[in-house]
Amino acid sequence: MNGRRIGADLAVVYRTYTRNPIALFFSLIFPIILIGLFGLIFSTIGTGTTTLYVVNDDHGSPTSVAFLSALNNTTVVKVATVNVSAASFGAWLGDHDDPVGLVIPDGFGANYSAGHPVNVTVYTDPQDAASSGEVLGAVNGVVSQFNLEAACHGGTCTPVVGVLTSQVGSPSYSTIDYLIPGLIGFSILTSPMFSLVDISSTYRKEGIFRELSLTPLTRGEWLSARIVWYVLLTFVSAAIVIGFGAGVFSAHVKLNLGLVPFLVVGPFFFVSLGMLCGSVSKTPETAALIGNVLTFPMMFLSGTFFTVSSFPPGLQTVAHLLPLYYVIDGMNQVMLFSNTTRALTDLAIVLVASVVTFLLAVRLFRWRDE
Amino acid sequence: MPTAIEVRGLTKQYGELVAVGGIDFEVPAGTVFAFLGPNGAGKTTTVEILEGLRRRTGGTVSILGLDPWTDGASLRRRVGVLPQEFRFFDKITAREAIEYYRTLFGTSVDPAELLARVELLDKAEARFDTLSGGQKQKLGLALALTNDPEICFLDEPTTGLDPHARRALWGVIRNLRSSGRTVFLTTHYLEEAELLADRVAILHRGRIIASGTPAEIVRSHGRPARLSVEAAPALAPLLVRDLGVSARAADGRVEVELADRHDALRVLAAIDRSGIPWDSFSTEVDTLEDVFVRLVGRMDEGTLKAEAPA
Numbered sequence: 001m002n003g004r005r006i007g008a009d010l011a012v013v014y015r016t017y018t019r020n021p022i023a024l025f026f027s028l029i030f031p032i033i034l035i036g037l038f039g040l041i042f043s044t045i046g047t048g049t050t051t052l053y054v055v056n057d058d059h060g061s062p063t064s065v066a067f068l069s070a071l072n073n074t075t076v077v078k079v080a081t082v083n084v085s086a087a088s089f090g091a092w093l094g095d096h097d098d099p100v101g102l103v104i105p106d107g108f109g110a111n112y113s114a115g116h117p118v119n120v121t122v123y124t125d126p127q128d129a130a131s132s133g134e135v136l137g138a139v140n141g142v143v144s145q146f147n148l149e150a151a152c153h154g155g156t157c158t159p160v161v162g163v164l165t166s167q168v169g170s171p172s173y174s175t176i177d178y179l180i181p182g183l184i185g186f187s188i189l190t191s192p193m194f195s196l197v198d199i200s201s202t203y204r205k206e207g208i209f210r211e212l213s214l215t216p217l218t219r220g221e222w223l224s225a226r227i228v229w230y231v232l233l234t235f236v237s238a239a240i241v242i243g244f245g246a247g248v249f250s251a252h253v254k255l256n257l258g259l260v261p262f263l264v265v266g267p268f269f270f271v272s273l274g275m276l277c278g279s280v281s282k283t284p285e286t287a288a289l290i291g292n293v294l295t296f297p298m299m300f301l302s303g304t305f306f307t308v309s310s311f312p313p314g315l316q317t318v319a320h321l322l323p324l325y326y327v328i329d330g331m332n333q334v335m336l337f338s339n340t341t342r343a344l345t346d347l348a349i350v351l352v353a354s355v356v357t358f359l360l361a362v363r364l365f366r367w368r369d370e
Numbered sequence: 371m372p373t374a375i376e377v378r379g380l381t382k383q384y385g386e387l388v389a390v391g392g393i394d395f396e397v398p399a400g401t402v403f404a405f406l407g408p409n410g411a412g413k414t415t416t417v418e419i420l421e422g423l424r425r426r427t428g429g430t431v432s433i434l435g436l437d438p439w440t441d442g443a444s445l446r447r448r449v450g451v452l453p454q455e456f457r458f459f460d461k462i463t464a465r466e467a468i469e470y471y472r473t474l475f476g477t478s479v480d481p482a483e484l485l486a487r488v489e490l491l492d493k494a495e496a497r498f499d500t501l502s503g504g505q506k507q508k509l510g511l512a513l514a515l516t517n518d519p520e521i522c523f524l525d526e527p528t529t530g531l532d533p534h535a536r537r538a539l540w541g542v543i544r545n546l547r548s549s550g551r552t553v554f555l556t557t558h559y560l561e562e563a564e565l566l567a568d569r570v571a572i573l574h575r576g577r578i579i580a581s582g583t584p585a586e587i588v589r590s591h592g593r594p595a596r597l598s599v600e601a602a603p604a605l606a607p608l609l610v611r612d613l614g615v616s617a618r619a620a621d622g623r624v625e626v627e628l629a630d631r632h633d634a635l636r637v638l639a640a641i642d643r644s645g646i647p648w649d650s651f652s653t654e655v656d657t658l659e660d661v662f663v664r665l666v667g668r669m670d671e672g673t674l675k676a677e678a679p680a
Contacts, residue, residue, distance in 0.1 A: 008473035012459055012466075019461040019497070206457040210423055211513075214451050215474040216443070368423045 001224065005217050009225035017229070027191040027233055031183045031241050034305070050131045052077040052138075053101040055089050061109030067120075067142060068104075076138040090123060090166065094337040099125040099309065100135045112146070112160055119162040131310060139163055180245045180253050181331035182304040187237040188266035189298055189324050192230040193274045197291030200278025200365070209367030219365050223275055223358070230267035238263055258334035261347050266327045269354035275361040303328040323353045374399040374521050374552040375420065379429035382415050382576075389415045391576035392429065397569070399520075402543060402553040404563035407573035408666055413556040414454060416573070417525050420554065421451050434520060447475065450519035454526045456510030460499035464490055464509050467498065471516040479516055487545075488512045489538045504531040511542065521552045528562060540566060560659035572662060574669045584658045591665055592656030597626045597637050601648035608644055609637065628653070 017023055052071065058064040068079045077100075084092045086103045093099035101123035111118035122139050124132035140163055147159045203209050212222065238259070245251035274291065281287035300306065301315065302324035308316055319325050330346030333339040375397040382390040390412045397403040407413050418424040420431060422438035422445060431438055436445050458467055468481035485491040488508040493501060501509065507527060514522055524543070528536045543566055546553050557563055563570050564584045571581040580587050599605065603619035609626055610617050613636060617626040626637050634653065641648055656664075 004476070005474050008470050012462055012470055015466065016459055016461045207453060207455070208457055208459070211451075211453060211456070211458070213423065213442075214421065214446050214449075215471060216446065216476070217474050 001218075001221055002216075006221050006225045006228065009217060009222060010228055013225055013229045017233075023195065026194070027187065028237055028240055030190075031187050031237065032244050034183055034186065035179055035241070035245060050077050050100055050135055051080050052135055053089075053093060053096070054079050054081045055084055055086050055101070055103045056081055057086055057106045058104050058108040059106070063109035063112050064104045067108075067146060070142045070145065071102075071138060074138045074141060076134050086121075091337070091339070093123055093125075094333075094339060095342055096309075099123065100132060102139065115158070115160055117160055117162060119164045121164045121166055123166050125167070125307065125309065136163075136165065177245075177251050177253055177336060178307070178332070179305070180241055180251055181328050181335055183241050184234075184238045184263075184331060185266070185302060185324055185328035186299065186304045187241070188234055188263070188327060189270055189295065189302075189304075191233060191237070192226070192267055192270040193277075193291060193295050196226065196271055196274025197277045197287050198284070200275050201281055201284035201287035204278070204367070205284055213367040219367060220362050223271065223362060223365070226275075227268050227271045230271050231264050234263045234267045253335045256334065258340070258343060259331060262327055262331050262334070262350070265347065265350045265354055266324075269323055269327075269350055269357060272354060272357040272361045275365055276357060279361060279365040298322045298324045301325075303332070323350055326350050371398040371400065373397070373432075374401075374434060375403070375554060376432040377416075377420070377429070378431075380416065380419065380426055380431060381428040382412070382419060382424070383427045388576055390419070390426075393571075393573070393576070393578050395571050395578065395581060397552060397554060399552050400547065400550045401568040402547050402555060402566050404567035404570045405554065405556040405573060406558075406560065406563055406570060406662060407556075410575075411573040412576040413573055414525055417523055417554065417556055421449070421523050422446070447517055448520045450514035450517060450522045452507070452510045452514045452522070452524045452527050454529070456506055456513075458498045458506070458509065458513075461497055463495050463497050464501070464512070465494040467509060468512060468516060471513050475517040477517055479518070484512045484515060487515070488542060489535070504535045507531060508535070508539070511539065519551065521554065522546055523554045525556050526558065527555070528557065528559060536562075560657065560662050564658045570658070572665060574666055579665055579669055580661070588656055588658055588661050591661045593627070593660075593664075595628045595631075596654045597628055597634055597651060598654055599624050599626070599641060599648050599651040601641070602646055605641065605644060605646045605648070608646070609640055612640055612644075613637065625654075 054068060056064050056068070068081070071077055072079050082092070086105070089101055089103060093101050103121040103123075105118065105120070108118055108120070120139065120143070122136055124136060143161045143163055146161050242251075242253055242255065246253065273294065277290045277294065278287045281290055297318070301308070301311070301319045302322045303319070304324070308319045308325065308329075311319060326346040326349045330343045330350070333343035333346065373396050375395075377393060377395050380390055380393050381388070393416070395403075405413050405417065415424065419426045420433060420438055422433075422442040425439050433445055434448055438445055462470070464485060465481045468479070468484055472479055472481070482491060482494065485494050488511050490505060490508045490512060493505055493509075496505075498506065498509070507530065511524070511527060514524070527543075528539055531539065540562070543553055543555070553566075555563070555567065567584060569582065570584050570587060571578050572587070573579070580591055582590070600622060601624050603624065605624045606617040606619040606626075609615055609624070615626050615629075615633065615637065617624060619625075626633075628634055628637070638651070
């Protein structure tokens with residue numbers, strides 16, 4: 001590896017890129033358009049039965065059991081009782097793909113029987129407005145039924161049970177906050193993939209790789225220059241998306257250094273993957289096909305625009321096989337939930353995938369004929 | 371004179387197809403060698419093997435004492451290559467391209483000076499995708515010279531160039547030769563080979579069918595000199611009968627083969643004596659192109675065998 005040669009090649013990439021307005025548009029402006037677009041579409045996604053995680057601090061009192069049984073009977077939710085403290089429940093939900101939950105407080109049954117007001121707390125997922133709405137509807141329905149049965153004496157009904165809501169992550173987060181890591185992930189995926197798949201196959205077809213093979217530039221240096229370029233571009237793109245989200249939509253994203261590794265490893269992976277697609281294909285057409293087959297599922301199934309937890313279980317399994325899922329999930333953990341352990345796990349997965357893909361790409365990438 | 375390029379028993383097969391069928395030649399350092407042949411003869415395959423771009427099937431190749439396939443890394447600093455139909459990054463200017471190669475090779479060549487050498491200085495700031503075909507070839511040549519190479523491989527460098535640009539490129543090749551560089555040239559243009567090359571090899575279907583200096587090839591494969599006279603066809607049988615020469619009539623002219631220079635005088639005297647009216651006359655000798663066309667034609671008819679490998 002020679003830094004001067006990588007630098008010289010980087011200058012060529014920079015000029016090629018900045019002199020091509022369409023490439024620049026797709027990398028930097030397109031995600032901004034998508035923020036607005038998908039913000040609108042967001043609430044229309046329906047789901048089936050949602051798992052509702054429940055912390056029952058009333059220690060299995062008959063009233064609480066009846067309450068949960070009534071919830072199950074709505075068929076909108078499926079109750080799953082978990083053994084977590086109410087204080088850490090929000091963070092616990094953040095680690096799960098289906099972050100909707102309910103806390104039944106200590107003394108729920110006793111207060112209910114005595115006619116003293118008592119509140120249950122519903123945790124909703126702002127990233128998944130549809131299932132959150134359904135869960136809230138189901139809980140409110142059951143609460144109304146309980147209030148009717150318990151508290152109507154002499155024609156006057158005083159509600160006993162109330163519903164508090166809390167959002168997973170932070171109560172003040174909105175849809176736009178969850179879209180930002182997704183859209184940064186979208187940029188990390190699409191800019192290098194589309195570009196590398198294209199140039200790796202057309203440069204070979206046009207003989208440009210053969211010409212470069214006659215210079216001291218190595219394949220590793222060539223690929224490294226592209227990685228450096230797309231890392232830089234990702235930083236600019238992330239800054240624009242975050243700036244636009246915060247400035248126009250008042251997004252509350254936490255900017256911290258934990259984001260940086262994802263902005264480096266993400267492009268590293270997708271430059272290598274794009275190169276690999278081009279290297280294993282005989283023609284630019286085949287390369288584009290392989291590239292699209294890999295890119296499009298990732299574009300929609302990795303948590304870019306739609307939360308993975310809103311998918312049917314089979315599709316969720318597919319999502320967990322996609323490297324971009326871990327990039328976006330990691331950025332979510334860093335920017336919204338401050339869950340370092342999970343972010344590090346995500347980072348480790350992407351890093352291993354990147355190193356393997358990079359080595360494979362350098363090995364299979366031929367710039368002269370055997 | 372040391373040998374720059376030495377090729378022995380070189381073969382290249384693609385499955386059943388034999389692209390290069392066992393060829394031998396050597397190129398002394400500081401000379402211009404032209405590789406000629408019809409389309410599909412195996413010229414580009416051969417030159418790409420010499421450049422290290424293609425792996426050979428058999429035989430040995432030595433470029434400056436090195437194997438181009440396995441010693442590519444050290445060789446590429448010492449050779450320059452202009453591929454057929456040179457392509458480069460569309461949005462990069464000619465000057466930037468030279469600066470890029472200069473950094474890759476770690477040399478200190480002046481882009482303006484190099485572009486002036488190939489007569490492209492006026493296009494220094496033009497992006498590659500705005501250059502004409504000939505200008506692209508010139509840039510390719512400039513890039514091939516960025517590392518001041520000991521050997522230049524030029525694969526059909528003048529194809530698509532206008533006559534003026536072609537002459538400019540000939541000048542560059544002559545300068546390379548006079549500064550002690552070796553030039554390996556493939557070309558369709560026979561007069562180019564005749565003008566520039568010290569030695570020539572004619573390739574046909576993967577085999578060398580003639581090699582040597584252009585003059586040697588014309589001498590050994592060309593027809594004898596001919597005297598062509600504008601006269602009635604009846605003159606031909608008369609000359610055959612009176613002088614015992616080979617003569618034939620076609621297109622209002624009579625063509626007589628001359629065994630040596632003195633034959634010309636005898637034939638002219640006989641024509642004058644015959645009383646048959648005649649007008650202009652000229653002598654004709656084969657050019658390398660005539661020889662090439664005849665050799666390739668005879669190969670295709672199967673009446674000529676390739677030179678046996680040494």
